[in-house]
Amino acid sequence: MKTTPTCRIDTMCSENYKALDPIAKARYANKLKYLNLKFVNNMRKWPAIEFGHIFCYYIDGSGLYTRKQLLQWKSLDGYNYFQSGHVRDILIWEIDSTCSILKAKVNPSQSPPEKAHICWVAAKITGDIIFCHCTCMAGLGEGCSHSAAILFKIESAVKNGYTASTSTVCQWNQGFSKKHEPSMICNIDFSKPSASRVTEENDQSTRKKKRKIKEPTEEEKRNFITTLSDIYPDSAVLMAFMPVRQPLASNYTAAICSLPRTITYFHHPKYQQYSHAQLMSDCDTILKNVLR
Known part of the structure; x- marks a missing residue:
């Protein structure tokens, strides 16, 4: 029959042990019985x-x-x-x-x-x-x-x-x-072991190849728009091809989205050499063209 060894707790000088509350101290002392x-x-x-x-x-x-x-x-x-x-x-x-x-x-x-x-x-x-x-x-x-x-x-x-x-x-x-052997950063794997790192070769062999989508021809686009117009004439996507509400003909023209030019468009290094009068003159010209 095995006996449980004992340990003299009163000889301990650990400040950590002395600072424990009674419950934690008693449980800690119980653990110390199994030392050595x-x-x-x-x-x-x-x-x-x-x-x-x-x-x-x-x-x-x-x-x-x-x-x-x-x-x-x-x-x-x-x-x-x-x-x-x-x-x-x-x-x-x-x-x-x-x-x-x-x-x-x-x-x-x-x-x-x-x-x-x-x-x-x-x-x-x-x-x-x-x-x-x-x-x-x-x-x-x-x-x-x-x-x-x-x-x-x-x-x-x-x-x-x-x-x-x-x-x-x-x-x-x-x-x-x-x-721990020293190593260069480029050779260290910082991922966790559970992350099961996949090499590029394995990734290419196991990953499903992306399906290449063929660009539709103009005839296919036309047939799609015509069919969609017959099935659902109020579809929101048709608004991009038909700004004016009218029956869709065999041909369609996409609405060109015309947005105003940004201020950076008018930047040019030559303006750094212009006088104030020249700059004001060019600004008037540009403004007239924008509002035209």
Whole structure:
């Protein structure tokens, strides 16, 4: 029979712990009972966490995500941490036959891996999530994106059957980004992993080719206008071809839209050399032509 290790809370000197309210302090102290445990790297002991368990925990528990956000779970920061390889090896310690604790380091998105956050999750063997914790600023709320990344990694392993496989597949647990290599901006893909970037070659092969629309001939235009006039003579589109209401003949002429010229039309560099009298004279001439 396994015993629960204890921890002397009165020896803590953390100012953060002392500043907590009684409820948060008691819950934090309960978590500290499980420090200094012996964790092992064994995926086959992972609890059967599925997406439904994650959904229930964050909706009914921490409230980190809304229902609408979880329906679009591939766009969440926690999922992208997992997809980007920020979650390191997940270790497990079995409290008893019904409950276990899993912990891992999660690399921050904008900081070097040396400043990774330590996260751990308590869950039942059935997959029900009890609580989470993380050393990041939001970790005390038991629902940060780093702890969500661990849950998404476990969920993916369970879904793909890795937790029931041999030790050779356990190498999947070690598949994380160990080091950020510098690269030129032009070679960096800033899209999220869930965005499934499509190359130009694949885009051309999978995308439906746009259908080329053939320009209608004058006869086809004439037949269309004539037919439309017979079916619906009051159609608004006919007003563009028939300014004067009269029966449409076999030929039609489109109404030319005549708009006044803008002031910029009359600009010319030569006017910079004109005197005031010359400018006034040209203005009078232009005005007469416009009002003609």
